[in-house]
Amino acid sequence: MRITALAAALVLVVASAAPASAAAADGTYEYKLLAKAKPDECFNGIGVPYPAGPPCAEGQPKVNQAYVWGLTRVGTDIWFGTGTNNNCLTTGATLGATKPVLNADYVCEYAESQMVKNDPKIPPEIGDVRPPEVWVYDSRSQRNTDLSAQIDKRSTDDKYRRDHTIGLRAAGNFKDVVLLAGPTAEGYVNVFAFDARSHRYLGSTTYTGYGNVRTFLQYDNALYLGVGVGVNGGDGGAVLRWTGSLKSPFSFDVVASLPVQAADLSAYDGRIAATSWPAEGSVNAPEKMAGVWISPLLADGLPGLTTEDAAGWKQVWNARQYEPDKVTAATYGMGGVASYGGYLWWGSMHVPMKATKVHQKVYPQDTDEAKQAQVKGTQRATSIFRGKNLGTPDQKIELVYGAVALPVYDGVTKTWSNKTTNYTPLFGKSGFDNPYNNYTWRMVVTDGKLFVGTMDWSYVVQDIVSGGSQVAAPDPVGYGGDLWMFTDPEQKATAVNTTGMGNYLNYGIRNMIVDGTGGLYLGMANPMNLRTDLTDDVPEGGWELIHLTKSCK
Template sequence: MEFIETVTNGRLTDKDRAAMPEVLRRFRSGNLRQAPGDNFIDSLINIVGPYFYKVLPLYMNLVFNRTLPDMADTGTMKVDTIYAAPVDEIFYGIGDQRNHYEPYGLSDATIDQGLNAGGRVKHNQSYLWGMTVADNKVYWCTNTNYLCVGGSAGLGAASRPGSDTSKGYMNNSWVCECESGIYGQTVHGAIKPEYAQYSDTRIPRIYCYDITTGSVQDITPSGGDYDKLLQDCQGLRSAGYHNGVAFFGGPSLYGSTSGQTVGSSFFAYDTDAGKFIGCKALTDIDGNAITDIRRWYVHNGVLYCGVRITDANGKDRGAVLRWYGDKTNPWQFKIVGWMANEAAELCVYNGYMYVGGWNTASLAVSTVVKGPKVPDNGLQPVDINATEWPIIWKYSDYDAHAIALRTTYTAGMQVWKNHLYWGTFNAVYVIPNIAAANRYTDMTSPEALCFYLGSVRQTSFWRLNTRDKVELLYGETELPVWDKPTTGKDTWTMKSTGWTPKFGRAGFGQPWTAYTWTMAEYGGDLFIGTMNAETLLKAVSVNPDSTQSQFAILQRLTGRKTGHEGFELLRMQDPETAPQYITTDGFGNGTAYGIRNLAVLDKRLFIGSASPLNLERHGGWHLFRLDDKKYSGIETPETPALGVFWRSNGGSFTFASATGENLNTISLTDLQGRTFKTVGIAQPSVTVNAGDIPSNIFIATVTTASGRWTFKIKR
């Protein structure tokens, strides 16, 4: 009865409800013949019948018979929040002139003032999109308002299927101002008027956390070409490090959408000198233009990265690049391998390089390809006519649903205990727009409900051995397939995948876990970070706007209990035993829907999260540190607690308390211990003029009531 009440969305009358027991009895018995004088029952059967025959089987397949992993024993673990996306705006309404963006974050006093004036806190930074470690430092880079990338064509517009979102839209959890935003009109629109549609995309930030001093520095470059490339950038999707150089790269913005890019932006940073070397669009690698980048990988002293390319012949495909540069000329890259998919994930296993691919115009299904055996001196350059690496697995080997093939991507590749593991990204948030294009916008219709329930996919989890034998660990034995593309009939058929999962159903048992986003080996165990799309589903389900009623129906049908939204982190300790959960709710933050990055430094696991819910109080990215004494050992010294954030402003430096407490004193000394300046203060942040200090390298000491932090600054 609850199922019928939900799918009919309040259309049943009291008389209908009173008759439903008889309707249900007939459905169970299979006797639907009309009895004399039962015209009302018969008409009610005609109304609810399609929900039983068409919708109910898909609903039961999606929701029932799901077994979740056990919770791990986390008694030896400690998780700390190192830093988080700042509140960088008070939002008053779409297009409101008072919406002012401050990339370094707002003070508590400014936030309180804005809230008292009727505004809402906003986190423009969404994802900790790229992360790498070097020496004693963690570097990361971000994107902003990810659901709004591409303006009205952004992913968030799927929450308003079939609607005109060009003037902006919002719900309780996020807002996209599109062409109405002040930032777009004054910044992007100054380049070209039509670029005002990118109002929600701000310059991405780059940060450095020094584990020896407990300080975080915003190292985002500015001026000249840096400003130009950063502004024309969707965000910095990747970070990699080798031989004293950290790279940050991402897809271009102007002329691009969230799914199709026309260029890229790359930035090189000297980690020893603590300064940027330069930036470049990489539009010419032997005549080929880089349009996207996702991962970097070091093997045997060689740095590689996987990219999407428009090649010299205009073909959209993927490639693996090898870095031949150094600090004096960091832009020396050569193509060492071609594939039809975008090269999204890469690693070396059993002596060969494997690449996980994303769909391109050349190949509209995701794959895993196998390159040649990697020689001791690394993979060598190839020309444009070189043979593309052979496919050893493709998603269509598992799923026959046409929509799923278009919206599923290979993700999260990692070598662990003599196997190669990977997962999939099943982009469920694009289903509403596809549904609208097929005229399925009324979620009270059985056909629309079938389209949503039949198209939803969860992340699948795979591995292969040294003989390239592929094994499904989490997935489905059968999947619903839409018959219309092949037969013209708007029906659904359950079809065998040809696979039997070793541990359980797709999504690690969860109906809305859509992404195996990242993996890392820590303490000999495999850690797996996911994205939980239910966070988005809940966000658009609680709004009274009728255009979002379909999401409310889906939430009621398939949602778990409130409080279980947020990313999952799993740990796998034995290849023959199912993984266990470390958290199922984003470490207590349900708005954090995914773990984008994992990295190990100093026997600790650093976790970079993602949340595009820019109006939520705890929205935006977070950087966590997980310390498990079982791995790190009691002899490992504690790293200082995060206390100070700082940035350079040319001839001055701004210092701020990371916890919001007042700073007491700041002193600046040279390397010989001579004190040049001491400042006494009683506020959370201060800017100190250092233009009169003769030394280019000096020591800053910052004190608060709770601690003392000392670190080196290079001018």
């Protein structure tokens, strides 16, 4: 699709459903920046070898570390693993982008990256990957320490694993061991282990049987991990139970065998619930669609889930039960999930333009007008659902935020029309009434409230629509990921903040964990790798760790 058609279609989306005005903190909570990524490279042009620095005698500073991708707490220590240039990795690996992009906010080099030129095992579509980092923030001393060098110093194999890990997407801890895991450039999963008390590195390993990883869950004296099975998770999914120790940290049992990748995990009504991502062939196979799965009762048999439970999981809902367009439904992912007020709550995830790309393959269009209609008809904002009595004859699923009807394409008549979702939202439209809230990235319950963190891709849209020519500071109103709060399951959500928690380049709240006192630690997503000028009026790119606490005012 030509950029003019894409831009025109996105303008139509903007005009038809402008985002809600940004909301300031509601006064109940306040937030503080604890740590932030710093420039780690010098950029001097696409395909040009990176000059020494920073500081940069040539070129400009660049910050590659973009996401707090995995996050866990051990007492007063906040552990996190990073993701790098994630915007570039998604557009490359998911959308098939290969042409380098350069604008005032970020650069994506793809095949022109020095990573690809110097390492043939790095595929061009993820050429902007950099080794992820492991950090621990001590909330008592307010000191942030980078532990990554321990990995590189251990052995050439450990260094290779870090260099080839796309990002540390999951972090968890149990029995004095901290585990950080992430997908690899080869399509596998790497896991790194640390001693939670001494911060000593314990080692790493590669699991070639798994191909993606997303979330650890510590619950009921056990630690669980959701993964994809096969290269890049193409052969289904699993939930693993950690059976390791300080001396032997890389031991897991398979306690769920699923036809789809397990995404986020939550305890629910004496069980474990898992949201999922779709598998190949999901258009005509509901069990392979993104949805919600629940485990057998944890109290059955031995304590917690065991290998005997692996075949006992049940899909209780899938995206096709809501999305009327079957091609678009196959592109849904499911994200954050939490148990609150007697319900299991979950939300959807929509990679920008992914549904459009799939539609283009199934239904190629010949004219700009038809292509614009295809873009407009395939965009989705996140929807929030909840359910109770899951897996029983009394199961009840409700749409909390979403749509009554959505566009569906008829391949025979070659027309779009709105079809019912068979739901009526309880509290508002998709995306918490903002069409650019495309991910429900995390849900967490603390202080008797359900918090929901989103991704808002409106800032990225302005770069696409402008053709990458945007150089001035944009109006921050409406930009930045959102934090929403349910104070009661029967009342609509309240916006805690909708502008990236003080930095509108933070396009998402990627991670949230409780602080033990009713507040939250927030791990932000910010891939604006060229926004490093401290003297201009634009905030800086790179990950941020933020503490949300009750206001003393």
